[in-house]
Amino acid sequence: MARRSRLTAVLLAVVMMMTMVLAACGSNNESSSASNSAPPTGSAQQSGEKSEAPKENVQIDFWTLSLSPNFDDYINGRIKKFESENPNIKVKWTDIPYNSAENKLLTSIAGGNTPDVVNLNTVLALTLASKNALVDLNAEATEEQRSIYFEKMYNSTALGNSAYAFPWYLTGAVFMYNKKIYEEAGLDPNTPPKNWDEVVQQAKTIKEKTGKYSFVYTNHILADLRELGVPILNEDKTKVMINTPEVLKHAKWVKSLYDQELIPKDGVTGKYTYNIDQFQAGQMAMLMTGPQFLNRVKENAPDVYKNTGVAELPRLTQDGDIVTALMNVVIPKLSDSHKEAIAFANYITNDESQLEFAKVVNILPSTKQAAKDPFFTTEADDPESKAKVITAKQLDRAYDFTFGLNRENDIIKAFNDEWDKMLLGQQTPEEMIKAAEKSMQEKLDAINAEFK
Amino acid sequence: MLSKLNRNRLRFAYLMIIPGFMLMAVFVFYPILYGLPLAFTNYSVVDEMKWVGWKNFDRAFKDPIFIKSIWNSLIYLIVVPIIQLISILMAILVNNRLRGVQFFRVAYFVPVVTSMVAAAIAWRWMFQGNGILNYLLQSAGLIGKPISYLAEADVALFAIMCVTVWKGLGYYMMIYLAGLQSIPSEMQEAARIDGAGRAKVIWYITIPLLKPFVLLCSLISMMSAIRVFDEVYVMTAPLPGAPFNATMTSAVYTYEKAFRDFDFGYAAALGLIVSLIVMVISIIMFKYGRKGGMSYYG
Numbered sequence: 077m078a079r080r081s082r083l084t085a086v087l088l089a090v091v092m093m094m095t096m097v098l099a100a101c102g103s104n105n106e107s108s109s110a111s112n113s114a115p116p117t118g119s120a121q122q123s124g125e126k127s128e129a130p131k132e133n134v135q136i137d138f139w140t141l142s143l144s145p146n147f148d149d150y151i152n153g154r155i156k157k158f159e160s161e162n163p164n165i166k167v168k169w170t171d172i173p174y175n176s177a178e179n180k181l182l183t184s185i186a187g188g189n190t191p192d193v194v195n196l197n198t199v200l201a202l203t204l205a206s207k208n209a210l211v212d213l214n215a216e217a218t219e220e221q222r223s224i225y226f227e228k229m230y231n232s233t234a235l236g237n238s239a240y241a242f243p244w245y246l247t248g249a250v251f252m253y254n255k256k257i258y259e260e261a262g263l264d265p266n267t268p269p270k271n272w273d274e275v276v277q278q279a280k281t282i283k284e285k286t287g288k289y290s291f292v293y294t295n296h297i298l299a300d301l302r303e304l305g306v307p308i309l310n311e312d313k314t315k316v317m318i319n320t321p322e323v324l325k326h327a328k329w330v331k332s333l334y335d336q337e338l339i340p341k342d343g344v345t346g347k348y349t350y351n352i353d354q355f356q357a358g359q360m361a362m363l364m365t366g367p368q369f370l371n372r373v374k375e376n377a378p379d380v381y382k383n384t385g386v387a388e389l390p391r392l393t394q395d396g397d398i399v400t401a402l403m404n405v406v407i408p409k410l411s412d413s414h415k416e417a418i419a420f421a422n423y424i425t426n427d428e429s430q431l432e433f434a435k436v437v438n439i440l441p442s443t444k445q446a447a448k449d450p451f452f453t454t455e456a457d458d459p460e461s462k463a464k465v466i467t468a469k470q471l472d473r474a475y476d477f478t479f480g481l482n483r484e485n486d487i488i489k490a491f492n493d494e495w496d497k498m499l500l501g502q503q504t505p506e507e508m509i510k511a512a513e514k515s516m517q518e519k520l521d522a523i524n525a526e527f528k
Numbered sequence: 529m530l531s532k533l534n535r536n537r538l539r540f541a542y543l544m545i546i547p548g549f550m551l552m553a554v555f556v557f558y559p560i561l562y563g564l565p566l567a568f569t570n571y572s573v574v575d576e577m578k579w580v581g582w583k584n585f586d587r588a589f590k591d592p593i594f595i596k597s598i599w600n601s602l603i604y605l606i607v608v609p610i611i612q613l614i615s616i617l618m619a620i621l622v623n624n625r626l627r628g629v630q631f632f633r634v635a636y637f638v639p640v641v642t643s644m645v646a647a648a649i650a651w652r653w654m655f656q657g658n659g660i661l662n663y664l665l666q667s668a669g670l671i672g673k674p675i676s677y678l679a680e681a682d683v684a685l686f687a688i689m690c691v692t693v694w695k696g697l698g699y700y701m702m703i704y705l706a707g708l709q710s711i712p713s714e715m716q717e718a719a720r721i722d723g724a725g726r727a728k729v730i731w732y733i734t735i736p737l738l739k740p741f742v743l744l745c746s747l748i749s750m751m752s753a754i755r756v757f758d759e760v761y762v763m764t765a766p767l768p769g770a771p772f773n774a775t776m777t778s779a780v781y782t783y784e785k786a787f788r789d790f791d792f793g794y795a796a797a798l799g800l801i802v803s804l805i806v807m808v809i810s811i812i813m814f815k816y817g818r819k820g821g822m823s824y825y826g
Contacts (some may be wrong), residue, residue: 153752178788179787180789182573182574182790185573186573203788203789203790204566204574204790207572207574207575207790208574208576209575215603254568340657340658341657341676341679341680342656342657342678342679344677344679344770344771345676345678345679345684345764345767345770345771346656346679346766346768347767349765349766350656360639360657408574410574414788416719483789485788485789492767493772493773494772496770496771496772497772498679500679500680500681500771500772502681502772507728510533
C-alpha cells in the first residue's frame with residue numbers, strides 16, 4: 077500500500093514537473109487548425125483574381141505599435157479620410173504595446189483573427205517573411221504604390237526577388253551631449269566633436285577631469301563594417317568574408333576604447349539601455365541615438381535636458397550609408413482582403429500621411445516627396461528641431477541593416493557574441509575574427525541548406 | 529467495504545475536485561499533451577506545420593547555445609541547498625517567541641511579494657560598475673576597482689543567482705516555519721532533559737524531523753531553478769543571456785526560440801528535453817531524500 081502511494085506520488089510529481097516545464101511551449105489546437113486548414117489567400121494568383129472586382133463592405137483590421145493614446149487624433153484622422161475616399165472599406169484600428177507585438181500577433185493568427193495591416197519593425201517583418209507569413213508586395217502591389225518610397229528603405233525587407241513591407245516612419249541618429257559635464261571637464265560646451273578622433277579625445281578629458289564615462293559604443297558593428305567597405309558576405313550569400321584588414325583595424329580600435337577604460341564594461345551588455353539610463357542620470361556625457369529619446373530625457377530628467385546639446389553624429393566615413401531604425405507596415409498572407417489591405421497600407425504610409433505625422437512627432441518620412449518638404453529644413457532653437465534638421469539630411473543615405481536572408485538574426489547574433497567576448501577580454505581581435513567567421517559560416521550554411 | 533457515510537464523503541470529495549481538475553485539464557494537461565507531438569514538427573503558428581521526425585532533437589544536441597544553457601541551468605541548482613539552509617535557519621530564528629518576531633516574519637516575506645521584474649531592475653542597478661554594491665565594497669576596502677558584475681562572464685550567472693536566493697528565502701522560510709510548528713515539542717524537550725544543547729537539538733531533532741519539508745522545498749526550488757527565467761531575462765536585457773550566452777538558461781533559450789524566432793516545434797523539443805532532465809533529478813531526489821520525519825526514528 078505504502079509502495080503504491082509512493083508510486084502515485086512520484087507519478088503525480090512527474091506530471092507536475094512536465095506541466096511546469098512544458099506548459100510554456102504548449103499551444104492550442106485551434107492554432108494548428110488555423111494555420112493548416114484556413115486557406116491562405118495570399119498567393120499572387122488568388123489575389124490577382126480578387127483584384128478584378130472590388131469587394132463591398134470590407135473591414136480592414138489595422139494594428140499599430142504603441143501609438144495610442146499619443147497619436148489617436150492623427151491616426152483616426154487619416155483613417156476617416158481614407159474611409160471617405162474608399163466608401164466600401166472600413167478600417168478598425170487597434171494599438172498594441174511594442175513589447176507584446178509578437179505574442180499578440182501570434183495569438184491572433186493562431187485564433188484565426190489575423191489583422192490585415194500590421195505595423196512592425198524590420199527584424200520582426202523579416203522573421204515573419206521567412207516563415208512565409210507575409211504578402212509579397214513585389215508581386216501584389218502596383219509599381220505606382222511601390223515607387224513612392226526611398227529604394228534603400230523599401231528594400232530593407234527584401235528577400236530574394238520579394239519585398240514584404242511598405243516602409244513607414246524612421247528615426248535618424250544624432251549626437252547628444254551634456255553641456256554641464258563638458259564645462260566641468262573644461263571643454264567648450266559649444267564645440268561638440270566633428271569626428272571619432274575628437275569623440276575619443278573629449279571622452280579622455282572628461283574621464284580625467286570628472287571621473288565620468290562619456291559614451292557606450294552602440295553602433296551596429298556589422299553595419300560599421302559595411303560602411304567601412306567590408307562585404308561581410310559574398311555576392312551569392314554563401315560565404316562569410318570578414319577576415320579582412322579593415323575588420324581587424326576596427327576591432328582593435330573599438331577594443332582599445334574599452335582597454336583605455338573610456339567605455340564602461342556594463343555598456344557591453346547593457347548597450348543603449350545602459351547609455352540612456354546613465355545619460356539621464358547625468359552620469360554619462362554623450363548619447364548617440366535617435367532624437368526621439370530627447371523626449372524621454374525631457375520627461376525623466378528635465379535638468380539634464382536643459383543642458384543637452386545636439387549635433388551631427390560623427391561618422392566612421394564621410395559618405396557611407398547610415399543605419400536607421402525603420403518602422404514598416406506589412407500585410408499578413410492570411411488576411412482575406414489583400415487588395416484593400418495593400419491600398420490602406422500604402423495610404424497610411426504615403427507622402428501626405430507621413431508629412432502630417434512628422435509634424436506631430438519627431439520622426440522622418442520614408443517617402444521621397446514628403447522628405448523634400450521645407451518643414452525638414454526649417455530649424456528652430458530647441459534640441460528637437462535641431463535634431464530634425466540634422467537627421468533629415470541623412471535620409472537619402474538611410475537604410476535598415478539587413479542581409480536579405482531568412483533567419484539572418486542567427487548570423488548577426490553569432491558575430492555579436494564573438495565581438496562581445498573580445499571586448500570583455502576573452503579573446504584577441506585576431507581570435508575574434510576567426511571564431512566569428514567560423515560561427516557565422518556555420519549559421520549561413522544551415523540557413524542556406526534549410527531555405528534552398 | 530465503505531460505509532454509506534464514507535461513500536457519500538468520497539463522492540463529495542470527487543465533486544469538489546472536478547472543477548479544479550477541469551481547469552487543469554484544459555490549461556495544463558492538454559497543452560502538455562499537445563506539446564509532445566509539437567516537438568516533432570516545424571510548427572511556427574504562421575506557416576504550414578510539417579512533421580520533421582527527430583530533426584528538432586538532433587538539432588538540439590548539436591546546438592552549442594542549448595548545451596550551454598542546460599549547463600548553466602544545472603549550475604543554477606547551486607541555489608537549491610543555499611536557499612534551504614538559510615531559510616531553515618531563518619525559520620528557526622522567527623519561530624522563537626520573541627517580542628516583535630512578527631515584524632521579522634513579514635520583513636523576510638517582503639521579497640516574495642515584490643514583483644520579480646521590479647526587483648531584478650533594482651538589483652541590476654546595484655550590480656552596475658557605479659552601483660551601490662561596488663560603492664560599499666570599495667568603501668570597506670574589500671575591492672580596489674569596481675566590478676561590472678553582470679558584464680563579467682564568470683560572475684554574471686552567480687550575480688543573478690543572488691537575486692533568486694534573496695527572492696526565494698521568505699517563501700521557503702514560511703514552509704519551514706509551518707514544519708517547525710508541526711514538530712511535537714515533547715521530542716525537543718526530552719532531548720533537552722537528556723542534556724542536549726541548542727545546536728544538538730537543532731541538528732539531531734529539528735532538522736531530521738523537517739526532512740519531508742526539506743524534500744518538498746528542494747523539489748520546488750530545483751524546478752524553479754531549472755526553469756529560471758524572469759531574473760535572467762530582465763537583468764540581461766536587451767540581450768537575453770548576455771554576455772555572450774554566459775547567463776543563457778534553458779528556459780530563456782526556449783523562450784527565445786519560440787517567441788523571437790517563431791520556432792515553436794524546436795522550442796517544444798527543447799522543453800521536452802529539459803523536462804526529462806528535471807524528471808531524472810527528481811527521481812534521484814525522491815530516492816535519496818525520502819527517509820525523514822517521524823520515520824527517521826522508526
